[in-house]
Structures are given as C-alpha cells and as structure tokens.
Amino acid sequence: MAQIPTTARVVIIGGGVIGCSVAYHLAKQGWKDVVLLERRQLTCGTTWHAAGLIAQLRATQTMTQLAKYSADLYYSLEAETDAATGMKQNGSVSVALTDERLEELKRGASMARCFDVDVHDLSPEECKQHYPLLNLEGVTGGVFLPGDGQGDPTNIALALAKGARKYGAKIIENVKVTGIKTSQGRVTGVSTTEGDIACENAVNCGGMWAREIGAMAGVRVPVQACEHFYILTEGIDGLQRDLPVLRVPDECAYYKEDAGKILLGAFEPVSKPWAVNGIPEDFFFDELPEDFDHFEPVLEAAINRVPLLEQAGIATFFNGPESFTPDDRYLLGEAPNLNGMYIAAGFNSIGIQSAGGAGRALAEWMEAGEPTLDLWDVDIRRMYPMQSTKSYLTQRVTETLGLLYADHFPYRQYASARGLRRTPLHDLLAENGACFGELGGWERANWFLPPEAKERGEVAEYQYTWARQNWFPYAAEEHKAVRETVGMFDLSTFVKIRVEGRDAEAVLQRICANDIAVEPGKIVYTQWLNRNGGIEADLTVTRLSETEFLIITAAAVGMRDMGWLKKHIPEDAHCIATEVTAGEGVVAIMGPNARNLLSKLTDADLSNEAFPFGTAKTIELGMALVRAHRITYVGELGWELYVSTDMARYVAEQILEEGKNHGLRLCGMHVLDSCRIEKGFRHFGHDIVDQDHVLEAGLGFAVKTGKEASKYGDFIGKDAVLKRKEEGLSKRMVQFQLNDPEPLLYHNEPIVRDGEIVGYLTSGNYGHHLGAAIGLGYVPCEPGTPPSALLESSYEIEVAGKRIAATPSTKPLYDPKSERIKS
Structure with missing residues (x-):
C-alpha cells in the first residue's frame, strides 16, 4: 500500500480517464502536490469497457474544440509517454433513414464547417462506398467525417496517468475517499481509508460514484448509472481493418471494427437504470447480467443493416454501467455552494472523446479561477438541487440515454420526470390550452392551443419536425397579439433574489457594471462581468428601499447567478442574499393595449409621466396588492406584475376577464423568444456568455465606467472594459x-x-x-x-x-x- 501524503494542493477523486486527464493537465501546467486517489485500480469503473469512439463534432463550438483537442492529445501521448493509446483515424459515417434525420445531419454538417471540422455530405451510394458492408435499404443520405477515429480506452487513461506522473503528480490506487472536509464555505481536506489529506481543492471525477462523493461535501451531482450494451463478434475473415465507425441513429446503433471483429453498440430508446440504491462496494472491472431480450430489437435491425453480422458468431455479449445526467451533457466546474470543490463527471457514454478536452478545460479553470472557454453547456451550475434526487434521476435517465441517438428536433421536450415545479398559474394555463415545456424542473407554457383548434380535435402536444411544427401558426397569432393588441405571459419562473443589508448597495456596485445607486423604485438593467469583461450574468436590479434590492434573472441561471453573487459578497459585508423565487408569481402584460387594459383594473396612474419605463411601484389591482415593474423582454409597452403566490391566480383571472375587451391573448415562451429576437435582445447562454466581451455584445450602454467606486472597489471588469474601448x-x-x-x-x-x-x-x-x-x-x-x-x-x-x-x-x-x- 502506497503511503498517502498529509497535504496536497488538490486531491482528485477517481482514476478513470477523466481523473487521469485532470491530473495530467494540472501537473503539466505546473501545479505541485497533485494527488489522485483511486478506490481500487485505474480504469476499473467505466473506462475499461468503453467503446473508445473519438468523434470531433459536438453541439457547440467549445465542445467541438475540446473534442478535437482530445483526439490530438491522444495521438501525441504515445510520443510523449511511450505508452500506446491504440489511436487510429479511420473516420466515421452517419447515415439517415428518414428525410428528417437527413435534415439534421445536413444542419450538423453546416455547423461543422463553421467549427472548422472536415465534413462531407453523402448520397446513399456514397455512404456504401465509405462503408461497403452497409445495406442501403431505406437510406436517404449521410455524412462522412474523415477526422474521427477510435482508440483503446484503458491505454488512453493509463497514458494520461503516466504523463501525470512524469510531471510530478502522485497517483495512488486502493485508497478510498470516505469524507470531504469543509470550513467557511470551502474545501479543506479529504478523509480516506488510509488517513486524512489537508488540501485546498478537490475534484470529483467519480463517474457513476460522483453523486455519492458529492454528497460527502453537501454538493449535489446529478448522475445515475444505466446499463449499457454492446456485442463483439468473433473474428471475421477478410474484414477491412480501416473501416470507419458507422452510426445508424435511426436504429439506435453504432458499429466499430475492433481487431478483425465488429463491435455493435446500442443507445436504446428506453434504458435501464442500475444500482439506484447504491453501487455494490466490491464492484470493479465487473459487468452486469445479460439481457438479450432488451438488446434483441437493436440486433435484429443491425443484422438487416449490416448483413455480414448474420454469419458472424457472437464472442461477447457485454452489459456494463455508465453514468448519465438529466440532459445528456456532462458536469464540469466549481460547485456553486462550495469553493474549491470541482466536478468532472457524468459523461453520458462519450467520456473517452471528451476526457482530454474536459481535463484541460477544468485545469485551466482552476488555474485562472474562472473558465477560459465558454463552458456553460456543461457547467454544473445549470443544475438545480432537486435534479439529483433518486426519483428524478431514475425517471429521467430512462429517457436520456436513448435521446443521444434520437432525432434532435428543435424544441424537443423531455417526456420523463415532469410535473415537478409548477407556477401558481399552471392549472389556469392548462385549462386554457397551454402546451408545457420544461426548464430546470419548471413547467412553463410554451404555446397555447386555441379553442377552435381544440374543437377540431387537436391536442396541445408537440408534433416534431425540422420544418414548421404544428404550433407554428398558433405562435404567429400570439406574436401578432403582442405587437398589435396585448398578450399575457406567465413569467413566474423568473429567479428572484433579495439582497439586503446596510452594505447591499456597496456590494452590488462592486458586482454590477451598471450604476445601481438609484432611487427606490428604479429598475436597472445590468451585467455582471468577470475580470476580462466577459458576461457572467445578464439581469435587472430593482431598488426596493435604501437597504433592499431585488435581482430578477432567468430560470436557467438561478444556481449560477446565486453562486456568483455569494462568492463576491465580502465576508465582512453586512449583506445577505436570499432566493425568493417561489414566493411570487409574475404576470406579464405586454403590447400596445397594455395600459388601457390595466387601467380598467387599477386606480393607479399608468401614464408615462407618472409611471415611466424602468420603474417599479406597488399598486392595487382589484383586491390584490401588486408590485408592477415597467420593463419588457419583447420590445413593447408593458408591465411585469409581481404578486404573492397565493393571489397570483386571482390577478391573472381579473386580467383575462377584462382582457376580452382589449384583444388579450395568452402567450407562451416560444413567442417571448421570437419577439425578443426581432428586437435584438440578447439571450444569456446563447448570445452572451462569460467569454463574450460586454462591448462586443453591444451592451456598452449598460456599463457605467464613470460611476463612483464602492467601498469594495471599482466594479469587476472595469479595467477590461476601458482597455477594450482603447484597443x-x-x-x-x-x-x-x-x-x-x-x-x-x-x-x-x-x-x-x-x-x-x-x-x-x-x-x-x-x-x-x-x-x-x-x-x-x-x-x-x-x-x-x-x-x-x-x-x-x-x-x-x-x-x-x-x-x-x-x-x-x-x-x-x-x-x-x-x-x-x-x-
């Protein structure tokens, strides 16, 4: 048994390919006292049985950049470490069996071109030229990516480990982490079966154990293992050794040549969660019982698609667990509620192709103190705590595994783990034809089925396609109402954060790029910037009183923004931040008739002079007290009405009744987005992220470089803004x-x-x-x-x-x- 050190700068928990990658990159960039602990042996969890596919094209530019880096790294590791990785660049072919899938592949090919990935559109005949074993029955076309390839997962991980040791990292096997120590909101050490290690940072690379490891530190990591199947044939005489990887997503299958054999893997539509109540202590280098009945539909289709399989004997039927997340994107970054606690887990069966880039990205993040790339797609701060509950994960991952190969239609909604978070207007909207989507567990009305459509027998459900979907004409009418009469939105899922205390203004002046030292009742649109001038948050701050402020931000970024805020409240500041989202519903009334409608329901003066844009006032609306914010995300006259949850439905009912006289129409999230994009309003996570400079995003009007510094200093990012203005x-x-x-x-x-x-x-x-x-x-x-x-x-x-x-x-x-x- 190797003796463990008593101190370390960082302890990495888990010796799979991602843990070895993080250790390699931290050590290579000069970190000393890097310690990796593996409970059993390196690669013994999931890495050893991974398929080893190396694809370049991912859903975003950053993810593609990191995938390309992974491939380049694995090729160079052999020369750097004298450890073979089994890498070969044999390309990949993806084929479509429907016109819809072909549209998806063609759109992906277009995306690949702007990400500098070599890609070729293929006719059915060209698909067969690249993969001669293919039966063209039903094939509508495909794409070929010559830069894709495959490698040996175990050897890649061991090569990374060897490289990490070369640069000074300690890698210790057969030591289990049993606890994570914290103090005053940050990591201070880990406890193990061989003693304690004091450390400044810890990295959870625990794979399917990551949820359990996170719980040791009070950090929720939503991952759940699922059974994952493939078969390996016996040796096939004359099989081409340079066959590209073949993907047939419409049949849930991929094919990989492996030492003269064919490996057939599956992403079946309904998966099987495994070890929901905990992974057995003695599970390592292990596999799960066969389930031929579960795999049989995929195999039957595969025998038709690649007829050679009918004569090939099956040497191995393999079933092994892999971890999946609620949205099929992995989890990376610092925990929002614990400084120094980092996560790199939940790789959704693409761990080998992701590990090199993810390890580099996390190492750079840890060195810089903030991401050096746009990592919002995989940032763990996108997840809400309840998404790590056992019931939620068990339901959701039965769907997410299969969604990796399902049609990636725009606006596709999850079918599982639904109905969890409902606004106070949910039932009212459902009664009025709402079709709900889900975000962060919230049920949100995306569009409304008109009464006349319901009378025709239509239902408020999505019919997916890459063309105009069934709700398109209904959204057009909602959009028209916002522009020409008036629309009502349920925006109750806005995240609401109260910031209070005698130092609240000083704290927010340090965090906000705009000037929030305004009179009570004023609303300030602002960004929170990082030291490079990149946009960490995009939100409004409403001053309620001398010592009280209300932050309003989007539902998707609540955990991120709250984490950023708390991290930047000085320890000695008399200031607290409390999330109060569930306490208020938000009814938004938007459109040229908004003033006329609301004036029928309140005695308050809603004129420009009395109630100008960018102000908030408490008014009476019927029997309810409502805080009305004159603000908009759709580019029209309007108010957001904040009302306590218990009275939200009452307020909405009054508006709906009076709205009959003003052309009011219920509107959903799709129209909120179509209106905002006409107006050119930015959307955080797409148009603006932490790598986008606030001036290049066209938001310089919301940055006040001339405002007086607070007692905590100039606003974060000010120097970067001034520098970019000069350059x-x-x-x-x-x-x-x-x-x-x-x-x-x-x-x-x-x-x-x-x-x-x-x-x-x-x-x-x-x-x-x-x-x-x-x-x-x-x-x-x-x-x-x-x-x-x-x-x-x-x-x-x-x-x-x-x-x-x-x-x-x-x-x-x-x-x-x-x-x-x-x-």
Whole structure:
C-alpha cells in the first residue's frame, strides 16, 4: 500500500480517464502536490469497457474544440509517454433513414464547417462506398467525417496517468475517499481509508460514484448509472481493418471494427437504470447480467443493416454501467455552494472523446479561477438541487440515454420526470390550452392551443419536425397579439433574489457594471462581468428601499447567478442574499393595449409621466396588492406584475376577464423568444456568455465606467472594459433577417460574408412580425472600424448546406429607437 501524503494542493477523486486527464493537465501546467486517489485500480469503473469512439463534432463550438483537442492529445501521448493509446483515424459515417434525420445531419454538417471540422455530405451510394458492408435499404443520405477515429480506452487513461506522473503528480490506487472536509464555505481536506489529506481543492471525477462523493461535501451531482450494451463478434475473415465507425441513429446503433471483429453498440430508446440504491462496494472491472431480450430489437435491425453480422458468431455479449445526467451533457466546474470543490463527471457514454478536452478545460479553470472557454453547456451550475434526487434521476435517465441517438428536433421536450415545479398559474394555463415545456424542473407554457383548434380535435402536444411544427401558426397569432393588441405571459419562473443589508448597495456596485445607486423604485438593467469583461450574468436590479434590492434573472441561471453573487459578497459585508423565487408569481402584460387594459383594473396612474419605463411601484389591482415593474423582454409597452403566490391566480383571472375587451391573448415562451429576437435582445447562454466581451455584445450602454467606486472597489471588469474601448473591438454582434421567408433558423448556422464563413448564429427564431427568420451572431471586424462598415458586405446564412441571402443590421430590426417600449 502506497503511503498517502498529509497535504496536497488538490486531491482528485477517481482514476478513470477523466481523473487521469485532470491530473495530467494540472501537473503539466505546473501545479505541485497533485494527488489522485483511486478506490481500487485505474480504469476499473467505466473506462475499461468503453467503446473508445473519438468523434470531433459536438453541439457547440467549445465542445467541438475540446473534442478535437482530445483526439490530438491522444495521438501525441504515445510520443510523449511511450505508452500506446491504440489511436487510429479511420473516420466515421452517419447515415439517415428518414428525410428528417437527413435534415439534421445536413444542419450538423453546416455547423461543422463553421467549427472548422472536415465534413462531407453523402448520397446513399456514397455512404456504401465509405462503408461497403452497409445495406442501403431505406437510406436517404449521410455524412462522412474523415477526422474521427477510435482508440483503446484503458491505454488512453493509463497514458494520461503516466504523463501525470512524469510531471510530478502522485497517483495512488486502493485508497478510498470516505469524507470531504469543509470550513467557511470551502474545501479543506479529504478523509480516506488510509488517513486524512489537508488540501485546498478537490475534484470529483467519480463517474457513476460522483453523486455519492458529492454528497460527502453537501454538493449535489446529478448522475445515475444505466446499463449499457454492446456485442463483439468473433473474428471475421477478410474484414477491412480501416473501416470507419458507422452510426445508424435511426436504429439506435453504432458499429466499430475492433481487431478483425465488429463491435455493435446500442443507445436504446428506453434504458435501464442500475444500482439506484447504491453501487455494490466490491464492484470493479465487473459487468452486469445479460439481457438479450432488451438488446434483441437493436440486433435484429443491425443484422438487416449490416448483413455480414448474420454469419458472424457472437464472442461477447457485454452489459456494463455508465453514468448519465438529466440532459445528456456532462458536469464540469466549481460547485456553486462550495469553493474549491470541482466536478468532472457524468459523461453520458462519450467520456473517452471528451476526457482530454474536459481535463484541460477544468485545469485551466482552476488555474485562472474562472473558465477560459465558454463552458456553460456543461457547467454544473445549470443544475438545480432537486435534479439529483433518486426519483428524478431514475425517471429521467430512462429517457436520456436513448435521446443521444434520437432525432434532435428543435424544441424537443423531455417526456420523463415532469410535473415537478409548477407556477401558481399552471392549472389556469392548462385549462386554457397551454402546451408545457420544461426548464430546470419548471413547467412553463410554451404555446397555447386555441379553442377552435381544440374543437377540431387537436391536442396541445408537440408534433416534431425540422420544418414548421404544428404550433407554428398558433405562435404567429400570439406574436401578432403582442405587437398589435396585448398578450399575457406567465413569467413566474423568473429567479428572484433579495439582497439586503446596510452594505447591499456597496456590494452590488462592486458586482454590477451598471450604476445601481438609484432611487427606490428604479429598475436597472445590468451585467455582471468577470475580470476580462466577459458576461457572467445578464439581469435587472430593482431598488426596493435604501437597504433592499431585488435581482430578477432567468430560470436557467438561478444556481449560477446565486453562486456568483455569494462568492463576491465580502465576508465582512453586512449583506445577505436570499432566493425568493417561489414566493411570487409574475404576470406579464405586454403590447400596445397594455395600459388601457390595466387601467380598467387599477386606480393607479399608468401614464408615462407618472409611471415611466424602468420603474417599479406597488399598486392595487382589484383586491390584490401588486408590485408592477415597467420593463419588457419583447420590445413593447408593458408591465411585469409581481404578486404573492397565493393571489397570483386571482390577478391573472381579473386580467383575462377584462382582457376580452382589449384583444388579450395568452402567450407562451416560444413567442417571448421570437419577439425578443426581432428586437435584438440578447439571450444569456446563447448570445452572451462569460467569454463574450460586454462591448462586443453591444451592451456598452449598460456599463457605467464613470460611476463612483464602492467601498469594495471599482466594479469587476472595469479595467477590461476601458482597455477594450482603447484597443477597439475585434467582433460585433449583428442581427440578420433572411431574405427568403421560408427557411427556419435555430442556432449555429454559419454566417457567410462575401462568400467566406466568418462565424455562426448564436441564436435564431422566426420573426412573425418581420415575416422571416431572424438570427443573431458575432461578425469579426478590424479594431476601430465603425459598425456601418460591417453592413457594406454581402451576407448569407447557410441552412442545411444551402446558402440564403440575409440582410444585416447593427441596430434592432424592430423598433430601433425603442419608441414602442416608451409609448
């Protein structure tokens, strides 16, 4: 038994491929006293039985960048460490069996081009040229990525471990972590079966044990193991050794040549959670019982798709556990509730292709104290605590495993683990035809089925397609109401955080880029910046009194924003932050008739003079007291009405009844988004993230570099803002409208400037008022170049391989002077 040290700068828990990658990258970048502890032996959990597929193209630019880095790293490791990784670049072929899947593949190919990934669209015949064993029955086309490949998972992990040792890391096997010590909100050490280690940081790389390890520190890590199946044939004479990996997602299958054999793996639609009540203590290098009945439908389809399998004997039927998360994206980053506690887990069966890049990204994050890449897609702060409950995970992962190969339709909603968080208006909206989507466990009305459609026998359910979905015409009518009469939204899922205390203003002046030293009743739109001027949060701050403020932010970022806020409240500050989301419902009334409607329900003066834009007042609405905020995310005259949860339905009922006289229509989240994109409002997580400079995002109007510093110093990011102002911008946010009204935009479509791909759309939706799809995206520019220079070029947006002319604008295409908002 190796003797463990008594101190370390960081303790990494778990010796799979990701733990070895984190150790390698931390040690290589110069960290001393890096210790990795493995409860049994390296790779003994999931890594040893992984399929070892190395794909480059992922859902975002950052994830693609990290996947490409993983492949490059694994090739270079052999020379660096003299340890074989079994890497070979044999490419991959993905084939479609439906027109919808082909549309998805073509859109993915377009995305690959703007991410600098080599990709080729294939006809059915070309699919067979690349994979001669393929039966073309039903094949509609495909794509080929020559840069993809495969490797040996165990050898990759061991090579990373060898490299980590080379740079000074200690890797110790057969030592189990039994506890994590904390003090004053940060990690101070770990307890093990061989004694304690005092440390500044800990990294949870526990794979399917990550939830259990997180619980030791009071950190919720939502991962759950599922059974995962593949078969390996006996040796096949004459089998091509350079066959590309074949993926047939419509049949839930992938095929990999493996030493003269074929490995057939599955992502079946309904998976089997495993060890829900805890993983056996003696489980390592182990496998689960066969379940041929479960795998048989995939095998039957595979024998038809690759007829050679019918003659090939099965040498191995393998069933091994892998961990999955609620949304099929892995978990990375510092825990929002515990400083120094980092997580790299839940890799959803893509751990080998992700580990190299994820290890580098986390190591850089730990060194810099903040992400150096846009990692919001996988940031653990996107998860809410209840998503780690046993019941939630058990239900959700039965679906998420299969969704990896299901059609990735836009707006696709989860079917499992639903109905958990409901707003006070939920039942009222359901009675009025709401079709609900889910975000962070919240049930949100995405669109409404009109009464006449219900009479025709239609139901408030999605019918998915890449074209106009069944709700598209209904959303168009909702959008029209917002622009021409008035619409009502349920925005109760807004995250609400009260910041209170005699130092509250000073704390927020340090965190906010805008000036929040305003009179009570004023609403301030602001960003929270990091030291590089990147956008950590995008929200409003309403001053309630001299010592009370209310932060309003989006449902998706509640954990992130609360974590950032608490991390930046000085220990000696007389200031506390409390999340109060569930205490108030929010009814938003938006549109040109909003004032007339509300004036029938209140004696309050709603005129511009008495109630200007950007203010909040408590008013009487019927028998209820309501705090009305004159603010908008749709670009129209309107108010958000904050009312205690117990009276929210009453308020909504009064508005619905009076609304009959004003053309009121219930509106959903899809229309909230289509209206905001017409107005050019940014969306955090898509258009703006922590790697986007606030000035390049076009939000400099909300940054007050001249405001007086608080007693805690200038606002975070001020120096970076001043520096960028002096140097000039290297890119600008541009809004685009397709000249053809038919195609639809979602996000990641390439931006083509004068015939060359220069970027991609960060978000897209259909602008029903403008009559075409609208997108936002960054376009590079020379520092000092005026915005007008960007408009002198010719632009196209590539959609599923077709380039469509687009009109650019650096000002909002809808109401550029915001006259309607202030009407």
